[in-house]
Amino acid sequence: MLKRFAIILIALSAPAGAQQMQVPQDSAQIQMGFVPVVKAVAPAVVNIYARRVIEGRASPFADDPFFGQLFRNFGAQRPRVENSLGSGVILGPDGIVVSNYHVVGQATDIRVVLNDRREFDATVLLSDEESDLAILQLEGGADLPALDLRASDSVEVGELVLAVGNPFGVGQTVSSGIVSGLARSGTATGNARGYFIQTDAPINPGNSGGALVDTSGRLIGINTSILSRSGGSNGIGFAIPATLVGQFVEQARAGETAFQRPWAGVTGQPVSYDMAEGLGFGRAGGIILSDMHPASPFGAAGLAPGDVILAVDGQEVNGPAEMIYRMSVAGLGAEVAMQVVQNGEMREVIVPMVRAPDMPPRATLVTGSRAAVPGVTLSTINPAVMAEYDLPLTAAGALVEDPGEIGARAGLRAGDIIMGVNGAAVTDSASAEAALEAAERGLALDVQRGQRRLSMRFRL
Numbered sequence: 001m002l003k004r005f006a007i008i009l010i011a012l013s014a015p016a017g018a019q020q021m022q023v024p025q026d027s028a029q030i031q032m033g034f035v036p037v038v039k040a041v042a043p044a045v046v047n048i049y050a051r052r053v054i055e056g057r058a059s060p061f062a063d064d065p066f067f068g069q070l071f072r073n074f075g076a077q078r079p080r081v082e083n084s085l086g087s088g089v090i091l092g093p094d095g096i097v098v099s100n101y102h103v104v105g106q107a108t109d110i111r112v113v114l115n116d117r118r119e120f121d122a123t124v125l126l127s128d129e130e131s132d133l134a135i136l137q138l139e140g141g142a143d144l145p146a147l148d149l150r151a152s153d154s155v156e157v158g159e160l161v162l163a164v165g166n167p168f169g170v171g172q173t174v175s176s177g178i179v180s181g182l183a184r185s186g187t188a189t190g191n192a193r194g195y196f197i198q199t200d201a202p203i204n205p206g207n208s209g210g211a212l213v214d215t216s217g218r219l220i221g222i223n224t225s226i227l228s229r230s231g232g233s234n235g236i237g238f239a240i241p242a243t244l245v246g247q248f249v250e251q252a253r254a255g256e257t258a259f260q261r262p263w264a265g266v267t268g269q270p271v272s273y274d275m276a277e278g279l280g281f282g283r284a285g286g287i288i289l290s291d292m293h294p295a296s297p298f299g300a301a302g303l304a305p306g307d308v309i310l311a312v313d314g315q316e317v318n319g320p321a322e323m324i325y326r327m328s329v330a331g332l333g334a335e336v337a338m339q340v341v342q343n344g345e346m347r348e349v350i351v352p353m354v355r356a357p358d359m360p361p362r363a364t365l366v367t368g369s370r371a372a373v374p375g376v377t378l379s380t381i382n383p384a385v386m387a388e389y390d391l392p393l394t395a396a397g398a399l400v401e402d403p404g405e406i407g408a409r410a411g412l413r414a415g416d417i418i419m420g421v422n423g424a425a426v427t428d429s430a431s432a433e434a435a436l437e438a439a440e441r442g443l444a445l446d447v448q449r450g451q452r453r454l455s456m457r458f459r460l
Contacts, residue, residue: 034162038174040217043115043145044090045210047166048099048122048136050107051083087165087210088112088136089219091149091249095141097122098245099209100224101132112138115172126252128259132224133240135252147211150218152241152329153315155179155197163201163223163237165210177201179220180236195325196238197221203237212239219245243329250331262327262334262353263387265296270319271308279308280344285318286310293393295359295383301351303340310346311339327353356387363429364401371436372443372460375404376412380428389415395448398432411456413449420446 086103090096097112104110110122120138127134138144159179166172181198199212203223212221221239248259268287276284286308292299303309309317312326313336330336334353339346362379378398379385385399386392397419403412418426421435422444436443445456 034174034176034215037162037213037215037217038164041147041162041164041211041213042172042174044147045115045164045166045172046088046090046097047113047172048086048088048097048103048209049083049111049113050086050104051109052107085166086208087223089209089211089222090138090144090146091219091245092146093142093144095120095138095144096125096146096249096252097136097138098222098248099134099136100222101127101129101134103209104134104136105129110136112136114144126248126256126259128248131240131244131248131259133222133245133248133259135248147213147217147219149242149246150214150220152197152220152243155182155214155220155241157182160215161199161201161220162213162215163199163203163207163210164213165203165207165223173204175202177237195241195244195322196224197241199237199239201237212237218242221245241325241329244325247329247331260332260355261324261387262330262332263296263356263383264298264324264327265293265356265383265393266298266303267291267393268309268320268323279341281308281341285316286341287317287320287323291393293383293386295357297352297354301338301349303342303349303351308341309338310341312336314339356383358382358384360428365429365433366404367433367436371433372439372458373404373407373410373412373436376400376407376436377402377404378418378429378432380430381417391417397426397448398429410458412445412447415449417448418445419448420444 084103084107086099088097088099091098104124105127107124110124112120112122120141122136122138125135125137157179161177161179163175163177164172177200179197180200197212197220201212207223208225210223211219212223214220219242221241222245223237223239225238251259266289268289271279271281271284271286271288273284275288288308289298289303289305292305309323311317312323313330315326317323317326327336330353332353332355335350336353338349338351340349360380360382362382362385364377364379367374367376367378377400379401381391381395381397381399386395389399395417397417400407400412400414400416400418402414418432420426421432422439424435426432426435439460441460443458443460447454447456
């Protein structure tokens with residue numbers, strides 16, 4: 001009776017439509033547990049050793065003609081080498097590997113060790129700090145074991161999962177748990193933002209970049225972080241869905257070096273319970289659009305501020321991170337169907353997935369010697385620049401990409417937006433350069449830095 005109960009329990013845990021999931025048929029199979037799955041998955045999970053050189057901090061007096069000699073060695077730090085340890089997953093027999101950005105990002109030397117102890121050098125093909133993903137290419141890799149990706153929308157809460165990785169550098173280990181939540185957004189640590197699969201499978205330091213697989217050995221996510229009060233593995237783990245990973249692999253194979261997200265050109269906020277009552281909805285849910293760029297593909301599809309997006313490609317969305325995730329997995333060039341409420345009526349609109357337009361041209365330039373602040377790299381703000389630097393849709397003027405030596409000493413920073421020079425409005429990089437060259441006795445800069453407006457004044 002006990003054996004029969006165990007078999008029924010395991011069968012109930014299988015999601016609808018998961019035909020490849022096998023139910024144990026006898027006591028021998030039950031005793032084997034996850035052994036067949038681990039044997040199939042382990043060869044495709046690798047250990048990653050990355051090294052990066054961190055430049056030392058220069059002396060604050062280095063550029064001063066007098067104090068530079070007096071305090072020549074004050075505060076100087078030598079470059080140091082920083083090592084990181086993590087995991088990765090082979091996704092192609094030709095040596096395509098996925099890992100976390102925080103494991104291999106900005107690394108100068110990457111070494112990958114397979115489960116059978118073979119070692120390969122690796123290079124980063126594509127990386128993205130925001131998603132915390134990186135795609136590597138093993139040098140000389142061929143006929144390697146690889147995992148298949150499983151569509152993330154087919155994953156259900158309650159499924160049994162295994163987390164495979166290399167915690168603490170002690171060698172490959174496996175931990176088990178269940179999928180405890182879906183559509184988790186904004187809960188991962190570090191710089192990662194977006195949409196995650198939540199699991200209670202223990203994820204220790206070094207498991208980052210490792211595999212989260214189902215009981216059929218298919219990859220459902222890449223382990224990225226854990227939320228723990230104690231700092232140990234007894235917390236909530238988060239994995240990046242395999243469907244998004246598939247888009248990264250596709251773009252890396254196409255030659256992209258940075259992940260290209262479809263551009264929305266809108267801002268919005270989740271519909272709260274109070275807002276839902278005012279809109280006449282039965283419950284909270286969806287995203288109400290609050291602002292829209294004139295070049296937004298949403299506007300071209302007929303949407304406007306005040307409209308509510310309920311679903312993207314048939315999947316409900318309850319926040320901007322979920323909507324961007326749905327757009328990202330659809331990929332550039334696709335067309336997605338969005339269920340919206342417009343003027344109180346439900347309708348469906350088709351929105352094309354496009355890159356942020358680089359128009360008007362960013363016209364990047366470096367201010368010359370005649371400018372009040374020479375050596376500053378400026379670009380005209382357009383949708384592509386907005387997306388690249390995460391600027392608000394209302395941003396306008398000239399973006400400081402590099403302040404240069406003199407600009408940095410004057411207080412400018414990369415990412416600043418020059419909106420005005422000596423009272424004259426700046427509309428692009430050319431007008432900013434012309435105004436800087438026209439300045440004679442004094443210089444007044446109107447600068448936007450994040451959420452702050454600054455007024456910077458200098459004597460020339």
